[in-house]
Amino acid sequence: GAGVSQSPRYKVAKRGQDVALRCDPISGHVSLFWYQQALGQGPEFLTYFQNEAQLDKSGLPSDRFFAERPEGSVSTLKIQRTQQEDSAVYLCASRLELAGGSYEQYFGPGTRLTVT
Amino acid sequence: AQKITQTQPGMFVQEKEAVTLDCTYDTSDQSYGLFWYKQPSSGEMIFLIYQGSYDEQNATEGRYSLNFQKARKSANLVISASQLGDSAMYFCAMRLLMEYGNKLVFGAGTILRVKS
Numbered sequence A: 001g002a003g004v005s006q007s008p009r010y011k012v013a014k015r016g017q018d019v020a021l022r023c024d025p026i027s028g029h030v031s032l033f034w035y036q037q038a039l040g041q042g043p044e045f046l047t048y049f050q051n052e053a054q055l056d057k058s059g060l061p062s063d064r065f066f067a068e069r070p071e072g073s074v075s076t077l078k079i080q081r082t083q084q085e086d087s088a089v090y091l092c093a094s095r096l097e098l099a100g101g102s103y104e105q106y107f108g109p110g111t112r113l114t115v116t
Numbered sequence B: 001a002q003k004i005t006q007t008q009p010g011m012f013v014q015e016k017e018a019v020t021l022d023c024t025y026d027t028s029d030q031s032y033g034l035f036w037y038k039q040p041s042s043g044e045m046i047f048l049i050y051q052g053s054y055d056e057q058n059a060t061e062g063r064y065s066l067n068f069q070k071a072r073k074s075a076n077l078v079i080s081a082s083q084l085g086d087s088a089m090y091f092c093a094m095r096l097l098m099e100y101g102n103k104l105v106f107g108a109g110t111i112l113r114v115k116s
Helices: none
Strands: A005-007 A010-013 A019-024 A031-037 A044-050 A053-056 A065-068 A075-079 A088-095 A111-115 B003-005 B010-014 B019-021 B024-026 B032-039 B046-052 B064-069 B074-079 B088-096 B104-106 B110-115
Touching: A005 A088, A010 A019, A019 A088, A019 A111, A031 A075, A044 A065, A044 A075, A044 B104, A075 A088, B003 B088, B003 B104, B010 B019, B019 B110, B024 B074, B032 B064, B032 B074, B046 B064, B046 B074, B074 B088
Parallel strands: A010 A111, B010 B110
Antiparallel strands: A005 A019, A019 A075, A031 A044, A031 A088, A044 A053, A065 A075, A088 A111, B003 B024, B019 B074, B032 B046, B032 B088, B064 B074, B088 B104, B088 B110
8 A cells, every 4th residue: 555554453452461563664664663642642752663673662661562673664563461551542654764854754544552 | 852842732713714733842952853743533643744943934835834933942833724624633743853763752732623
């Protein structure tokens, strides 16, 4: 497709379960970002990839959160032992160039995670 | 630390009128970019407009314009001739151009409701 896609769109997990969220960026986009958006709030940065390299993971809230992009295209955000405070929309975004400039990040539709 | 402040939790505007959504930012960096995104109830983040810190003229994109006042560190979005489809959440965001990866820092957002 032409845009960023994410799956699943909705995920309900019981507290303590592990979840995996997938992001398919726009083909050829070097940069990939994950954001967490709590209800009624703006997105908050989680982690950044340049191709397959995870260069910034300063926003990951705990060691239960893990992200990978092994071949420099598709990325997976994994949350282990989910907790209620993990309930949020997880947004993936990709960008063509490496840094700088006015190129915007293209966002996917998000995965809404609800932990019960 | 970088911060975006959107002081208007919600705004109403009459259809066909103009509306201004406020955004102030805080950074000590000289090179940065300012973005506005629209997020309808469907959840996707839609890029609207970009202003670079060194751009001398205010950015415009169709019915959207950005009122950039660098000394006051404000980047207000002006929507002219509001339409019912403009009803959505609007986020102001900043990107530091000298920061590796250039992640976006978002404000808390403003909900805009257009009345017919």
